[in-house]
Amino acid sequence: MTAAEAAPSAVTSPSTQAAVVIDSASMTYVVRSIRPAPRHQTLRDRLSRAGSGIEISHLEALKPLSLVVEHGESVGVIGTNGSGKSTLMKLVTGQLAPTSGSVYATDTPIMLGVNAALVPQISGEDNIILGCLAMGMTRAQADEKFDSIVELSGLKDSLHLPLKAYSSGMASRLQFAIATSVDPEILVIDEALNTGDAQFRERTRQRINVLREQAGCVFLVSHSLGTIRDMCTRAIWIERGELLMDGTPEDVTGRYQEYAGHMGKKHDKKAADLLDKCRSELVRTKIVWNDQRSPSSPTP
Numbered sequence: 001m002t003a004a005e006a007a008p009s010a011v012t013s014p015s016t017q018a019a020v021v022i023d024s025a026s027m028t029y030v031v032r033s034i035r036p037a038p039r040h041q042t043l044r045d046r047l048s049r050a051g052s053g054i055e056i057s058h059l060e061a062l063k064p065l066s067l068v069v070e071h072g073e074s075v076g077v078i079g080t081n082g083s084g085k086s087t088l089m090k091l092v093t094g095q096l097a098p099t100s101g102s103v104y105a106t107d108t109p110i111m112l113g114v115n116a117a118l119v120p121q122i123s124g125e126d127n128i129i130l131g132c133l134a135m136g137m138t139r140a141q142a143d144e145k146f147d148s149i150v151e152l153s154g155l156k157d158s159l160h161l162p163l164k165a166y167s168s169g170m171a172s173r174l175q176f177a178i179a180t181s182v183d184p185e186i187l188v189i190d191e192a193l194n195t196g197d198a199q200f201r202e203r204t205r206q207r208i209n210v211l212r213e214q215a216g217c218v219f220l221v222s223h224s225l226g227t228i229r230d231m232c233t234r235a236i237w238i239e240r241g242e243l244l245m246d247g248t249p250e251d252v253t254g255r256y257q258e259y260a261g262h263m264g265k266k267h268d269k270k271a272a273d274l275l276d277k278c279r280s281e282l283v284r285t286k287i288v289w290n291d292q293r294s295p296s297s298p299t300p
């Protein structure tokens with residue numbers, strides 16, 4: 001029996017406090033690529049063969065995972081590169097449909113990501129209006145929110161400049177101020193805070209706290225363990241597509257740091273033992289709907 005099979009599981013009936021319910025959701029990407037030509041061929045032959053065959057492979061980015069996140073929680077998501085954090089966030093926002101299982105949310109989650117759509121050629125001011133309209137506000141509502149967005153961004157003196165003249169930290173500030181202006185019930189922040197300075201981090205922390213107090217919930221993906229400890233009430237660790245830990249930010253980041261230390265020193269056995277320990281200690285969530293029926297409106 002593997003550690004995962006031996007691990008305890010908790011049956012959870014999502015309460016009215018639940019903002020997001022992930023019910024055994026998994027994600028396998030289907031990757032289509034051009035079949036490579038044999039290496040011994042000349043460059044000319046290789047190029048002329050390009051496109052002669054399409055190869056299809058499957059990449060399991062996320063193993064089936066269940067999680068209930070309640071209103072008022074801010075959940076930090078950590079894990080090494082390529083472990084599946086962004087994939088999980090895309091399932092939460094409905095950008096991707098899970099290969100198996102379901103994801104439910106009480107409201108449409110707002111994603112604040114490094115690639116969130118701002119237009120480089122137009123000014124910060126125009127981006128604010130455009131961003132608000134893109135999030136579904138009317139022009140009158142966008143005008144009404146304008147001053148508070150300027151205030152939160154802290155970029156009053158630069159907003160007349162085109163966005164392409166902003167540093168990545170300044171662009172992040174603007175994105176954050178626009179995205180949180182709708183008081184989202186569910187906010188997903190994927191790496192967007194990493195470029196901010198200390199002042200921006202403090203504003204962000206305060207804004208996240210306000211959203212939580214208003215019974216919103218926040219997911220925060222970050223490689224900065226300090227940010228997770230500062231801003232989150234709970235943390236999860238995903239490694240190679242597998243949920244390994246779900247607990248307090250201190251416990252989860254501490255264990256992850258230990259793992260990263262072993263990996264850095266190439267102590268593979270110690271790293272593997274630590275993963276096994278996490279697997280055996282994780283209390284897996286099993287979702288059971290009270291009325292035996294899941295909600296009728298999964299995302300997307």
Ligand SMILES: Nc1ncnc2c1ncn2[C@@H]1O[C@H](COP(=O)(O)OP(=O)(O)OP(=O)(O)O)[C@@H](O)[C@H]1O
Nearest residue numbers: 029031059061079080081082083084085086087088
């Ligand atoms: N659109 C896609 N098509 C195919 N594979 C993908 C796609 N997006 C991600 N992957 C793969 O899925 C796995 C998880 O990627 P994901 O972006 O979720 O990881 P991550 O934990 O967010 O990584 P990072 O910390 O580097 O941002 C990786 O192996 C990645 O190569």
